[in-house]
Amino acid sequence: MSSAIDRFDERVRRRFSRHGKTVVHRGELLRHPVYTRVLHWTVAIFFILALLSGFAIYSPWLFHWLTPLFGGGPMTRSLHPWFALVFSIAFVFQFLNWLRPMRWTSGDSKWLRRVKEYALNKDTLEPPYTGFFNAGEKLYFWTIVVSVILFLITGILMWFDHIVSRWIVVTSYVIHDIAALVMLGGFIIHVYQSTTSQPGTFRSMTDGTVTDAWAWTHHPAWYAEVTGRDPVEAYEQARARLAEQHRAIEAREHEQEPRIAK
Numbered sequence: 001m002s003s004a005i006d007r008f009d010e011r012v013r014r015r016f017s018r019h020g021k022t023v024v025h026r027g028e029l030l031r032h033p034v035y036t037r038v039l040h041w042t043v044a045i046f047f048i049l050a051l052l053s054g055f056a057i058y059s060p061w062l063f064h065w066l067t068p069l070f071g072g073g074p075m076t077r078s079l080h081p082w083f084a085l086v087f088s089i090a091f092v093f094q095f096l097n098w099l100r101p102m103r104w105t106s107g108d109s110k111w112l113r114r115v116k117e118y119a120l121n122k123d124t125l126e127p128p129y130t131g132f133f134n135a136g137e138k139l140y141f142w143t144i145v146v147s148v149i150l151f152l153i154t155g156i157l158m159w160f161d162h163i164v165s166r167w168i169v170v171t172s173y174v175i176h177d178i179a180a181l182v183m184l185g186g187f188i189i190h191v192y193q194s195t196t197s198q199p200g201t202f203r204s205m206t207d208g209t210v211t212d213a214w215a216w217t218h219h220p221a222w223y224a225e226v227t228g229r230d231p232v233e234a235y236e237q238a239r240a241r242l243a244e245q246h247r248a249i250e251a252r253e254h255e256q257e258p259r260i261a262k
């Protein structure tokens with residue numbers, strides 16, 4: 001089963017890379033190929049459209065200013081399930097694409113036990129068992145999987161409310177809204193983590209690449225796997241090089257001082 005999925009992913013990845021290129025310079029690593037990036041931004045755009053139109057339907061009193069974006073109230077109501085459907089279909093492809101790196105490992109359980117240190121940015125390097133995705137990213141992914149299933153089931157029941165019994169429709173509303181709130185919370189944390197909290201992460205979803213330093217800092221096991229190098233050693237060498245550069249600059253400045261004074 002998983003090898004059929006891998007073969008499918010490999011085929012579409014190759015097809016997409018014929019149309020869009022990822023340029024990897026020296027000192028960089030390929031993080032997300034074109035196929036992954038197209039899926040990610042399709043998921044993101046349609047999630048945001050579904051979220052905004054959903055807000056307008058959920059509370060017209062608070063969010064009536066959003067409805068003109070979608071062509072008025074009735075149009076917002078008609079478009080919302082279609083935005084959600086495109087979001088869900090794109091996410092199904094992303095699910096297949098990321099199924100393998102998102103598998104839970106014993107390292108992930110260890111990572112979760114030190115989530116407080118992670119949130120407080122206490123360590124310079126992530127623990128050596130942190131692979132392509134860390135446990136926090138995997139939890140976000142699996143939360144979306146569960147939410148998409150709940151959205152689809154409850155959304156379809158609400159869509160066909162004229163043939164579904166009343167209590168099922170009302171329960172669906174509650175589950176649908178709880179799933180949306182959980183997704184909103186996850187989305188806010190996700191955007192913060194992928195942009196300001198971890199500089200150098202955002203470009204992985206635009207250019208498709210990250211620097212070596214980003215990789216050995218945030219995902220050392222993945223860095224070791226793709227480069228065959230020890231992440232701690234690479235970090236120590238980079239530090240030594242930087243210290244050497246600083247010493248050379250200071251020495252040059254020192255040399256020039258008396259000449260300037262003359």
Ligand code: HEM
Nearest residue numbers: 031043044047137140141144187191194201202203204205
């Ligand atoms: C619109 C703002 C968004 C930004 C700036 C953003 C940015 C990113 C970046 C840079 C990554 C790669 C992280 C890495 O390689 O380690 C990523 C991964 C991911 N994105 Fe987004 N994203 C956004 C919206 C979304 C939305 C709306 C969803 C789904 C509802 C989503 C789902 C994911 C998932 C599941 C991953 C992989 C796990 C993770 O890195 O957390 N993203 N995103």
